Amino acid sequence: MLVRIILFLILFFIAYTLVNALLRLFGRYLSGMSDSSTGKTGVDSNAPASMVQCCQCSTYVPESDIIQRAVGGEIRQFCSRDCLQKFKQE
Numbered sequence: 001m002l003v004r005i006i007l008f009l010i011l012f013f014i015a016y017t018l019v020n021a022l023l024r025l026f027g028r029y030l031s032g033m034s035d036s037s038t039g040k041t042g043v044d045s046n047a048p049a050s051m052v053q054c055c056q057c058s059t060y061v062p063e064s065d066i067i068q069r070a071v072g073g074e075i076r077q078f079c080s081r082d083c084l085q086k087f088k089q090e
């Protein structure tokens with residue numbers, strides 16, 4: 001009897017993780033859909049809304065990877081520390 005309960009718990013756990021993974025995938029898919037459907041009119045319409053342009057090399061980088069520094073009273077965004085250094089030198 002105990003074995004059956006343990007098996008049931010294991011099955012329940014597997015089903016739960018599977019549903020969780022599917023929901024996460026589906027949620028990402030839905031958010032991707034809404035991102036493109038809103039059609040944000042940025043400076044460059046080719047770049048997705050979550051991408052930020054590096055003000056040194058003009059490369060588009062995901063917002064999470066960006067390095068933000070206040071330079072001369074303005075917030076500047078850089079793709080890497082190298083670009084930040086180059087910008088400071090200029």
Ligand SMILES: [Zn+2]
Nearest residue numbers: 054057079083
């Ligand atoms: Zn850069």
